[in-house]
Amino acid sequence: MQAGIVMFPGTNRERDMALALQRATGRKPAMLWHRDTELPAGTDLVVLPGGFSYGDYLRCGAMAAQSPIMRAIHDFAGRGGHVLGVCNGFQMLVEAGLLPGALLRNASLRFLSMDCHLRVERTDTAYTCRFQRGQVFRSTMAHGDGNYFADAATLDRLEGEGLVALRYATASGEVTEAANRNGSARNIAGILSPNLRVLGLMPHPENQVDPLIDGTDGLPLFEGLAEALAAA
């Protein structure tokens, strides 16, 4: 699988993402720049990593969504390409219209940097195929604007079409208000596009890919991608 990671001014999680992908695929991802107008031939996965693109000016991800490379990413997604947006990358995907809804300020109006637990809601996707349905894994959140919002009709559509990939839950898998630290609608931590190929999520699975650093709870996401896209 050949992945490309896009960097914007203010991106800060691209190296962690590269290590996570390299660990799972055995291959170095291509590092791409926001001014690029094309993706390298043979790209199987585009990743929009976390950070503070353009200093979060206007709204998180709003300026990045207007970058030259976004047109190529739109085309790639339109052809059925896989696109993963993590944290600021998720914010970019909604700002670019590739996923519905918005990421509002956290309900507490505070930047939240803490562990969280995620419940896997479906497993027939390239991102989640290495998890069990209902499995809970530990991850990390680090954001000021992670409060997922969409109108009721959109939320109902996402639920009805099974496009909620991940929810904030307790360590034992209960979807409670206390587990939902940023106030997201229906505890939503990550959503999919209707073709299941675009995933946006606020927490950082790339933080948990090394037993010597913070465990390997996030590794199945990258291993699943490696497996699913190698076979593609």
Ligand SMILES: NC(=O)CC[C@H](N)C(=O)O
């Ligand atoms: N870690 C991140 O990607 C943070 C995203 C964004 N800057 C926020 O604070 O919400």
